[in-house]
Structures are given as C-alpha cells and as structure tokens.
Amino acid sequence: MLRYQEDKELHKDFHGTTNTSLNYIADKYGVEALKTILRKTGHDVYKSIREKLAKGDASELIEHLNWFFYREGAEFKLTVGKDEINFEVMECPAIRHLKKLGLEPSPHVCLQTTEVNAGMCEGTPWESSVEMKGPAHCVQIFKLEKKS
Amino acid sequence: MIPSDHFVRFYNEVFKFLDEKSGLEDYYREISRHQEKHCLENFKKNGLQGVYDYYKTIIKEENCECVSEFAGKHCLVLKMTKCPSLSKAMDNDAGMCQKYCLHCPGWTIPLYTKAGLYQVYDIMGLDNPQCCEWLYDEIEPARAKYCELLKTRSVDQLQTNFHEK
Numbered sequence A: 001m002l003r004y005q006e007d008k009e010l011h012k013d014f015h016g017t018t019n020t021s022l023n024y025i026a027d028k029y030g031v032e033a034l035k036t037i038l039r040k041t042g043h044d045v046y047k048s049i050r051e052k053l054a055k056g057d058a059s060e061l062i063e064h065l066n067w068f069f070y071r072e073g074a075e076f077k078l079t080v081g082k083d084e085i086n087f088e089v090m091e092c093p094a095i096r097h098l099k100k101l102g103l104e105p106s107p108h109v110c111l112q113t114t115e116v117n118a119g120m121c122e123g124t125p126w127e128s129s130v131e132m133k134g135p136a137h138c139v140q141i142f143k144l145e146k147k148s
Numbered sequence B: 001m002i003p004s005d006h007f008v009r010f011y012n013e014v015f016k017f018l019d020e021k022s023g024l025e026d027y028y029r030e031i032s033r034h035q036e037k038h039c040l041e042n043f044k045k046n047g048l049q050g051v052y053d054y055y056k057t058i059i060k061e062e063n064c065e066c067v068s069e070f071a072g073k074h075c076l077v078l079k080m081t082k083c084p085s086l087s088k089a090m091d092n093d094a095g096m097c098q099k100y101c102l103h104c105p106g107w108t109i110p111l112y113t114k115a116g117l118y119q120v121y122d123i124m125g126l127d128n129p130q131c132c133e134w135l136y137d138e139i140e141p142a143r144a145k146y147c148e149l150l151k152t153r154s155v156d157q158l159q160t161n162f163h164e165k
Helices: A014-029 A031-045 A047-054 A059-071 A093-101 A111-121 B004-020 B024-061 B084-090 B100-115 B139-150
Strands: A076-080 A084-089 A126-134 A137-144 B065-070 B075-082 B118-122 B131-136 B158-160
Touching (some): A014 A031, A014 A093, A014 A111, A014 B004, A014 B024, A031 A047, A031 A111, A031 B004, A047 A059, A059 A076, A059 A084, A059 B004, A111 A126, A111 A137, B004 B024, B004 B084, B004 B100, B024 B100, B084 B100, B100 B158, B118 B139, B139 B158
Antiparallel strands (some): A076 A084, A126 A137
16 A cells, blocks of 8 residues: 555646756755765655565555556556566656656656665665666666565 | 655755755755746736736646635735645655745745745745745735734744835
8 A cells, every 4th residue: 555645636847846956956966965865765755665675565666656657647567576576667757748848857867766766675675776778768677686 | 757746755855955054045046947937937927817827727736725816906815725745745754844835935936026026925834734925016015915914923934025114
C-alpha cells in the first residue's frame, strides 16, 4: 500500500520548477550538494518504501513506479522477477513536459531518478542502477543482491 | 523522475538545505524568475483578471481548497482554506521545513511588483495550511487593507510588496 495516496488532479508544470531547482542547486552549490538533497529525498520522503525494501518487500516500490508513472501518462514496461525489478520508461514524462513548456531539460535531470532510487535503497539489500537507452528513455533497475 | 505529485516533498528538502545556508531568499527570486515565464505577460496585460484566470487553473490542477473572488473592480481576494502544498509538506515522513510557507510570498512578491500589482499577504501561521491574499491594481486601497489588517494581526504575519507610509 502506498504511503502517499495521490489520485486527484495533476499539476505537471511542477516539472518546470524541479528543473529550475536542479540547475540552481548544481550551479550555486555543486552537483554533489544536489545529489545529497535528492538522495535524502529518496531516503527520508520514501521511508516507507525503504523500510519495506529492508525487509525484502518490494511491493510498495512496485506500486509506486506503476501508479505514479501511469498518472504522468508514461509508456513503460515493468518486469518483476524474484531478485530483480526492471522498469523501462520509453519517454520520460518529466522531459516530455519540459519540452512542452519550451524549457531545456537540465543536464542533471536524470539525477532525480538515480539519486532518489539510491536513497530508497540505502541500508537495504537492494541496489539500484539506471541504464540509459536514449535521451529520455531508460531502464530503472533494482537488484536484490547486497547485504543490508 | 520525481512525480509531479511528490514535487512538494522534494521542494521541502531543497528549502531545508538552503535554510541551513541562509540561501532561501535568493532561491525564491530564482523561482520567481522561472514563474515569470508562465505568468508575467498575462499579469501585465490583463491585470487582476489575468491573476484570476491563472489561479483558476492552479486551483484545479493543484487541488486547492481556495476561493478566488473580486471585491470590487480593483481588488482580487485569494482565500486559501486548505493549501495542498503545505498539507503535503506536513504529511511527509521527512518532516516539514518550518519555513515552508514563506516560499509563496517569496516568489509572488517580485512577480506582482513587476506586473504593477499590489499585494497584501496574510500568512495565518507557518504550520497552518491557510492564508489570504488581497491583490490590487491601485496602491491606496492596498495600503488601507494593510492598515486595517494590522489592527488584528502582527506585522510578522503580513507581507506586502509596497513600502507602507
């Protein structure tokens, strides 16, 4: 069950403010500072997902990926194995919306995924990675492999 | 990707980071510049009606419990009875940045100033998801509203984009 129940209207322009914030933090405080904020977001905001992952339960992570990317209108393929979850997003909804707004996607836009996912997995037996397939096309990978 | 639904909780983490570095004010100005792309031309051209139209969309898309209405020809009132943004920041395992609310006047004040509008902002408490804004296209009624509100509110609770006499 999802910790944050969101099923009302969606304000996709928030992707624009996120984009501005990524550039602002990276330019003023450095990319490492930006990674720290994003990783902390993954770790603290998604505490519920992380705590379940620590117990070997990926159910909320799977529900999270499925629901929130569905809400953003993404085309994706979710493959759940015993020790591995692959989540392929054919066109990132954030990048798609930034282009619609006429905004240049931040060079740091994909850190949202890599660092937030890493934060969710911190201290758990799960390891996250992201395989880029194209400019807005990636596979998020979660592997059950390390000792917590 | 951080889902649009969860942007607020990321924003909240940015505020915490920047507050430790005393960097919030500069960031608000950056967000204000970003918002200019969405709003400034409309606000300059259409004045209070432009603001009303903008918030009509925002109230729907952001699921605000907010009443937006004109009080005469020169005043638009935005009364937020349940702010979805602060509500999400509060409903958050990461905990709320105590200054979360301040981003709203932080980015709107420079924007309204550039649009030639006058704003009186009653924050109504940093942990209370309610606030009220009075927007004017003339300065004298804005001053009068500010003076009226000061009779029942502390100076700290009110923000404006004009210097009071």
